[in-house]
Amino acid sequence: MDTIILADWLSARLDRAAAEPMYRQVLELMQQAVLTSQLAPGTKLPSSRTLALDLGIARNTVLHVYEQLTAEGYVTSTTGSGTYVADTAPRDGALRQPPEATKAPCTISRRGERLIAQAGVSPKQWGAFMPGVPDVAEFPARTWSRLQARLWKRASPELLTYAPGGGYRPLRRALSDYLRVARSVKCQPDQIIITTGIHQSIDLAVRLLTDFGDRAWVEEPCYWGVRSVLQSSGLTLVPVPVDVEGLNPTARDMAEPPRIALVTPSHQYPLGMVMSLARRRALLEFARQHKVWIIEDDYDSEFRYGSRPLSSLQGLDDAGQVIYVGSLGKMLYPGLRMGYMVVPENLVDSFRTGVAELYREGQLMQQAVLTEFILDGHLTSHVRRMRGLYGERRELLINAIRSRFGDALPVRGDEAGLHFVLELPDTADDRAVAAAALGAGVVTRPLGHYYMNRLAAKKGLMLGYACVPNDQIATNFDRLAEVVEGMMASIVVS
Numbered sequence: 142m143d144t145i146i147l148a149d150w151l152s153a154r155l156d157r158a159a160a161e162p163m164y165r166q167v168l169e170l171m172q173q174a175v176l177t178s179q180l181a182p183g184t185k186l187p188s189s190r191t192l193a194l195d196l197g198i199a200r201n202t203v204l205h206v207y208e209q210l211t212a213e214g215y216v217t218s219t220t221g222s223g224t225y226v227a228d229t230a231p232r233d234g235a236l237r238q239p240p241e242a243t244k245a246p247c248t249i250s251r252r253g254e255r256l257i258a259q260a261g262v263s264p265k266q267w268g269a270f271m272p273g274v275p276d277v278a279e280f281p282a283r284t285w286s287r288l289q290a291r292l293w294k295r296a297s298p299e300l301l302t303y304a305p306g307g308g309y310r311p312l313r314r315a316l317s318d319y320l321r322v323a324r325s326v327k328c329q330p331d332q333i334i335i336t337t338g339i340h341q342s343i344d345l346a347v348r349l350l351t352d353f354g355d356r357a358w359v360e361e362p363c364y365w366g367v368r369s370v371l372q373s374s375g376l377t378l379v380p381v382p383v384d385v386e387g388l389n390p391t392a393r394d395m396a397e398p399p400r401i402a403l404v405t406p407s408h409q410y411p412l413g414m415v416m417s418l419a420r421r422r423a424l425l426e427f428a429r430q431h432k433v434w435i436i437e438d439d440y441d442s443e444f445r446y447g448s449r450p451l452s453s454l455q456g457l458d459d460a461g462q463v464i465y466v467g468s469l470g471k472m473l474y475p476g477l478r479m480g481y482m483v484v485p486e487n488l489v490d491s492f493r494t495g496v497a498e499l500y501r502e503g504q505l506m507q508q509a510v511l512t513e514f515i516l517d518g519h520l521t522s523h524v525r526r527m528r529g530l531y532g533e534r535r536e537l538l539i540n541a542i543r544s545r546f547g548d549a550l551p552v553r554g555d556e557a558g559l560h561f562v563l564e565l566p567d568t569a570d571d572r573a574v575a576a577a578a579l580g581a582g583v584v585t586r587p588l589g590h591y592y593m594n595r596l597a598a599k600k601g602l603m604l605g606y607a608c609v610p611n612d613q614i615a616t617n618f619d620r621l622a623e624v625v626e627g628m629m630a631s632i633v634v635s
């Protein structure tokens with residue numbers, strides 16, 4: 142490319158009426174000229190005084206531009222001899238590829254491709270009937286901000302720097318007390334590791350407990366997010382069927398024990414059943430015999446409407462095979478990004494080092510606020526209040542379904558959690574129904590999305606009721622029902 146007459150070239154491109162400062166415009170144009178070789182390596186730049194005069198701008202502006210270009214390596218300047226365009230072309234022969242090679246698009250890895258192709262995350266995370274989201278509008282924000290303001294007044298350096306060691310010690314103590322009482326988890330504060338949520342807890346457990354290519358049992362169906370975390374860590378996923386009693390491995394599954402098994406015993410995700418005591422004991426025994434790590438995902442078990450919360454699987458484990466993971470996202474608000482894991486005693490040091498090494502923990506101020514929130518009794522009272530509210534919303538939605546469809550479309554899911562499944566006939570295309578519902582302004586998730594084996598998938602829609610105000614449930618359901626009826630003319634209302 143021809144070397145340019147700098148002042149003319151710049152003058153033709155400067156926009157003197159633009160809001161962007163002159164300094165920035167000149168700098169970016171000159172950087173562009175060097176990168177495209179319009180200012181060839183070795184070219185002597187005009188003096189700052191000359192260029193400023195030619196452009197009709199302040200000399201200081203040009204001086205600052207030259208200083209910045211020098212600092213970033215675009216030009217070199219020697220006192221007395223002037224400023225020259227530097228040779229910035231890549232020197233390594235390997236980098237000088239033939240033109241065809243440089244045109245080839247950069248591609249992501251195979252596991253990256255798989256992750257993106259199977260991604261389940263949706264840009265919309267709020268509104269009727271978004272599953273798995275609590276009513277964040279009910280969060281006691283004033284209480285939280287009062288506690289936060291009080292703590293910031295006495296913030297010490299220790300609370301503001303990195304936080305290696307598994308999290309804020311008083312929070313770990315408060316959580317271990319809470320989990321012992323509310324979830325029958327057997328733990329000491331040291332066994333608690335604070336994370337940014339269940340995704341991170343599982344990621345950490347997988348990195349520390351498995352090797353590339355190891356087998357992992359997941360429930361079929363299961364939460365897509367967990368599947369993505371496991372798969373992108375290079376594990377081989379084995380979908381294990383569930384029935385009314387929870388995980389129900391086949392003889393073939395049992396013949397090839399996995400390294401890790403992921404389960405939701407208190408509230409199977411997404412179908413909602415509880416793992417029976419017999420199945421819990423069988424799984425623990427199998428894990429003990431074959432040295433299988435069990436990850437118990439206890440994501441929303443605070444919310445049971447017909448009975449008291451159920452005990453955890455971890456509480457039955459005498460062999461130290463269970464890693465228990467939980468989240469504050471469903472109890473408080475998902476954007477808080479805070480969760481906890483309870484690890485067996487012999488793994489505590491490894492996990493405390495691992496979490497610090499991989500993620501450079503922090504957020505101790507946030508953890509300190511949460512500690513006060515728990516110790517002052519706000520967590521328990523908020524969960525109690527939300528349990529009442531979500532129970533009402535669940536009932537309102539079920540009533541709306543019954544009055545429109547009778548028993549033609551059954552509701553599946555224990556009396557728990559923040560969502561249930563509205564079953565559709567086997568012939569239905571639940572993905573198409575969910576897409577059409579979204580078009581009508583109603584968020585749902587097709588049940589088929591949660592199965593690895595698409596052919597075995599039951600048909601249905603996941604409906605979250607927790608985040609929908611009581612007076613908006615019926616109207617939103619009517620809109621959804623129109624879509625469902627329109628797409629399945631064959632529904633017979635009994």
Ligand SMILES: Cc1ncc(COP(=O)(O)O)c(C=O)c1O
Binds near residue numbers: 337438
């Ligand atoms: C079964 C299950 N596990 C884990 C999570 C995510 O938890 P977290 O937000 O703490 O990462 C979800 C979110 O919906 C879930 O449904």
